[in-house]
Amino acid sequence: MNKIYLDHAATTPMHPDVLxxxxxxxxxxxxxxxxxxxxxxxxRHILDETRYELANSIGAKPNTIIFTSGGTEADNLxxxxxxxxxxxxxxxxISTEIEHHAxxxxxxxxxxxxxxxxxxxxxxxxxxxxxxxxxxxxxETVLVSVMYGNNEVGTIQPIAxxxxxxxxxxxxxxxxxxxxxxxxxxxxxxxxxxLLSVSAHKINGPKGIGFLYVRNxxxxxxxxxxxxxxxxxxxxxxxxxxxxxFREAVRISMDExxxxxxxxxxxxxxxxxxxxxxxxxxxxxxxxxxxxxHILNLSLPGTNVEAMLVNLDLAGIAVSxxxxxxxxxxxxxxxxxxxxxxxxxxxxxxxxxxxxxNNTIGEIEKAAEETANITSRLTRx
Amino acid sequence: xxxFDNSATTKPYRExxxxxxxxxxxxxxxxxxxxxxxxxxxxxxxxxxxxTAELLNVKPAEILFTSGGTESNNLxxKGTAMKYRSxxxxxxxxxxxxxSVYAAMEQLxxxxxxxxxxxxxxxxxxxxxxxxxxxxxxxxxVSVIHVNNEVGTVQPIKxISRLLEEHPKVMxxxxxxxxxxxxxLDLHDCRIDFCSFSGHKFHGLKGTGALYMREGVSISPLxxxxxxxxxxxxxxxxxxxxxxMSKALRFSLEKHQQQLPNMLKIxxxxxxxxxxxxxxxxxxxxxQIAPHILNFSVKGFKAEVFVHFLEQKGxxxxxxxACSSKKKAISKxxxxxxxxxxxxxSAVRVSLSYESTMQEAETFIAxxxxxxxxxxEVMK
Numbered sequence: 107m108n109k110i111y112l113d114h115a116a117t118t119p120m121h122p123d124v125l126x127x128x129x130x131x132x133x134x135x136x137x138x139x140x141x142x143x144x145x146x147x148x149x150r151h152i153l154d155e156t157r158y159e160l161a162n163s164i165g166a167k168p169n170t171i172i173f174t175s176g177g178t179e180a181d182n183l184x185x186x187x188x189x190x191x192x193x194x195x196x197x198x199x200i201s202t203e204i205e206h207h208a209x210x211x212x213x214x215x216x217x218x219x220x221x222x223x224x225x226x227x228x229x230x231x232x233x234x235x236x237x238x239x240x241x242x243x244x245x246e247t248v249l250v251s252v253m254y255g256n257n258e259v260g261t262i263q264p265i266a267x268x269x270x271x272x273x274x275x276x277x278x279x280x281x282x283x284x285x286x287x288x289x290x291x292x293x294x295x296x297x298x299x300x301l302l303s304v305s306a307h308k309i310n311g312p313k314g315i316g317f318l319y320v321r322n323x324x325x326x327x328x329x330x331x332x333x334x335x336x337x338x339x340x341x342x343x344x345x346x347x348x349x350x351x352f353r354e355a356v357r358i359s360m361d362e363x364x365x366x367x368x369x370x371x372x373x374x375x376x377x378x379x380x381x382x383x384x385x386x387x388x389x390x391x392x393x394x395x396x397x398x399x400h401i402l403n404l405s406l407p408g409t410n411v412e413a414m415l416v417n418l419d420l421a422g423i424a425v426s427x428x429x430x431x432x433x434x435x436x437x438x439x440x441x442x443x444x445x446x447x448x449x450x451x452x453x454x455x456x457x458x459x460x461x462x463x464n465n466t467i468g469e470i471e472k473a474a475e476e477t478a479n480i481t482s483r484l485t486r487x
Numbered sequence: 488x489x490x491f492d493n494s495a496t497t498k499p500y501r502e503x504x505x506x507x508x509x510x511x512x513x514x515x516x517x518x519x520x521x522x523x524x525x526x527x528x529x530x531x532x533x534x535x536x537x538x539t540a541e542l543l544n545v546k547p548a549e550i551l552f553t554s555g556g557t558e559s560n561n562l563x564x565k566g567t568a569m570k571y572r573s574x575x576x577x578x579x580x581x582x583x584x585x586x587s588v589y590a591a592m593e594q595l596x597x598x599x600x601x602x603x604x605x606x607x608x609x610x611x612x613x614x615x616x617x618x619x620x621x622x623x624x625x626x627x628x629v630s631v632i633h634v635n636n637e638v639g640t641v642q643p644i645k646x647i648s649r650l651l652e653e654h655p656k657v658m659x660x661x662x663x664x665x666x667x668x669x670x671x672l673d674l675h676d677c678r679i680d681f682c683s684f685s686g687h688k689f690h691g692l693k694g695t696g697a698l699y700m701r702e703g704v705s706i707s708p709l710x711x712x713x714x715x716x717x718x719x720x721x722x723x724x725x726x727x728x729x730x731x732m733s734k735a736l737r738f739s740l741e742k743h744q745q746q747l748p749n750m751l752k753i754x755x756x757x758x759x760x761x762x763x764x765x766x767x768x769x770x771x772x773x774x775q776i777a778p779h780i781l782n783f784s785v786k787g788f789k790a791e792v793f794v795h796f797l798e799q800k801g802x803x804x805x806x807x808x809a810c811s812s813k814k815k816a817i818s819k820x821x822x823x824x825x826x827x828x829x830x831x832x833s834a835v836r837v838s839l840s841y842e843s844t845m846q847e848a849e850t851f852i853a854x855x856x857x858x859x860x861x862x863x864e865v866m867k
Contacts (some may be wrong), residue, residue: 109523109524111524113516113517113520113522113524113525116516116517116519116520116525117515117516117517117520117723118515119512119515120511120512120515122512125508125511125512128507129504129507129508132499132504132507132692133498133499133501133504136496136497136498136499137492137495137496138492138495138496140495141492141495141496141803141805142791142794142795142805142806143492143794143795143798143803143804143805144798144803145490145492145803146495175553175554175555175558175694175722175725176554176722176723176725177722177723178710178711178712178713178721178722178723179554179710179722181712182709182710182711182712182721206712207711207712207713207714207721208710208711208712208713208721208722211711211712211714211721212711212712214711215708215711305723307723312511312725312727312728313723313724313725313726313727313728314554314694314695314725314728315694329561329709329710330557330558330561330587330709331557331561331586331587331590331591331593331594332557332560332561332585332586332587332588332589332590332591333557333586333587341557341561341586341587341590342554342555342556342557342558342587343496343555343556343557343685343687343693344693345554345555345692345693345694346693347692347693347694348692348693348694348728415521415522418522419521419522419523424516424520424522424523424524424525425522426520426521426522427521
């Protein structure tokens with residue numbers, strides 16, 4: 107049985123060119139970038155070049171990129187680092203109810219330390235409004251953190267508008283772009299964000315590497331202390347091979363961005379058409395107009411998420427109930443709860459399909475057919 | 488090419504790169520995913536954890552995977568401080584720690600913790616009675632480096648742990664990053680609560696590390712999020728990296744069994760030959776040391792000049808620890824041992840791996856003699 111992987115929002119396969127690059131670096135350029143001999147200098151060069159290219163990919167200056175061990179660390183560094191960096195200016199934070207746990211749990215940790223956090227609600231499309239941000243904003247707000255594209259339902263937030271309204275306010279503006287980077291065109295100046303988090307393993311790069319963009323002039327307190335790597339903001343020997351692999355993954359995703367967007371939108375349409383034709387009852391979770399092209403979250407009335415996942419898995423189709431990061435448990439999705447309330451049936455009957463490298467139209471058709479079959483089986487009384 | 492800078496970083500073993508490739512391509516799932524690919528990735532991660540635990544003679548649930556030695560040290564120290572700050576705000580460490588411990592302590596000092604730095608003697612070792620004297624009712628943590636990364640001295644970890652048995656509320660953290668597969672440490676025999684590891688120091692990959700956390704001990708997390716790694720360290724697990732690290736650990740421990748006598752022979756040879764060269768002072772003491780590090784000065788020579796000269800001959804050594812070498816600071820460890828500034832300034836470090844050969848050591852000694860002769864003439 108050919109397996110069909112439609113869980114690219116959880117993690118992605120590494121691109122073969124990325125892996126090739128990493129192996130080459132591990133074998134040839136294994137030095138410690140802080141060493142002063144040529145082994146060290148060569149790898150330092152790889153870091154500098156990568157920093158330049160990654161910065162370029164979001165319209166930023168090279169000295170604004172801090173490498174981290176991934177999206178979670180980037181989000182933690184952004185949130186805790188920003189409030190610790192601006193400690194004297196206030197203790198109020200604004201975020202949303204639909205953030206990734208790396209952001210939410212960082213905010214919870216800060217609440218325990220005496221910070222006040224406003225979690226903005228969303229509408230039934232999962233959208234936060236700039237007006238809500240404006241209403242919550244206070245003089246003593248030190249941080250606003252709103253994700254770019256939601257990892258469960260794909261809704262894209264009005265980041266540029268929020269950035270606009272924060273202009274001139276002391277609050278540092280962070281966006282978690284882990285799910286959007288690579289597939290959306292991002293420019294930190296147009297978005298007016300001060301901090302932006304990215305993870306490599308969501309774009310066919312390696313696990314264990316990510317970056318945080320930090321606008322020049324933003325006060326950020328470090329989380330890891332030690333050597334003076336990453337402009338003293340993130341100590342630790344740099345993960346050079348992963349960084350080189352990351353660069354390759356970014357190059358590929360930038361080169362193929364337009365093509366992929368188009369392809370995934372077709373996938374979405376084909377999937378929905380197939381379901382429609384089969385007579386399956388379903389509704390889309392998220393926004394039709396403003397959504398990440400690779401994420402499709404569907405509510406299938408009468409089904410149950412666990413049964414659905416097991417049946418699809420048996421049919422060789424890997425999908426998910428939402429975020430993979432709740433460490434293996436099926437807990438009700440906090441994103442769907444925010445959109446529909448905790449008593450909505452959708453929380454029990456929604457699943458996420460996410461597209462990526464190597465998926466074909468044939469696979470999408472097959473997955474849609476299987477979904478229709480399983481739904482019909484599960485809802486037959 | 489002779490690479491004698493293995494304390495800065497090591498070359499990954501070919502076999503572990505193969506494992507990394509295989510896992511990356513065939514088992515790329517997110518271990519938290521419920522589908523088959525996720526389950527396979529989770530199984531591999533468990534196997535890596537089991538193997539690591541077995542090799543270290545501890546329980547799998549006592550191993551947390553991290554992004555490296557710096558994170559492990561920061562997590563152990565700050566996680567303990569945050570968890571137990573209501574019990575007390577006093578911490579004891581030494582004056583020869585790695586930057587990732589030292590800087591974490593400085594951060595805690597800024598947050599109102601009080602840090603006592605136990606001094607080492609001229610042999611680079613702390614005296615137990617000094618440590619004992621430093622313990623107070625409000626002490627919550629003792630953090631001691633096992634093998635010093637600059638001179639290779641080995642602290643009496645077992646004796647410290649015995650001493651701390653009388654103080655069950657004081658947590659004990661050991662930075663074992665330089666000691667792995669070089670100087671054995673029995674984590675269960677010693678009462679150690681936290682112990683830090685870094686993959687790239689034993690031929691694993693950069694960006695991989697582990698923290699041993701004794702069963703029953705708890706800690707505040709440094710990274711919040713998806714609750715991976717017993718809720719202490721969130722973030723999608725670097726499965727391929729951890730599989731590679733557990734394999735590198737197995738290989739390194741096997742090499743330790745087979746190759747240690749050879750390494751000791753090379754170390755002895757280097758010490759003997761270097762001490763015969765006029766102007767050379769060896770800083771690494773004769774006893775209580777690791778087998779792979781030798782630190783020495785050549786009188787009147789700037790360390791950088793010496794390192795670059797050898798580099799031109801294809802030999803790679805370092806000035807001080809790589810993490811501080813860009814700062815061009817004088818070795819903190821040497822100053823702590825009472826070595827005068829002008830001598831410490833010219834100190835260089837040789838660090839061996841189990842791949843190092845006697846022939847390389849001979850070439851190195853010859854190159855050092857030539858360097859002293861040629862550079863000496865230039866400087867006259």
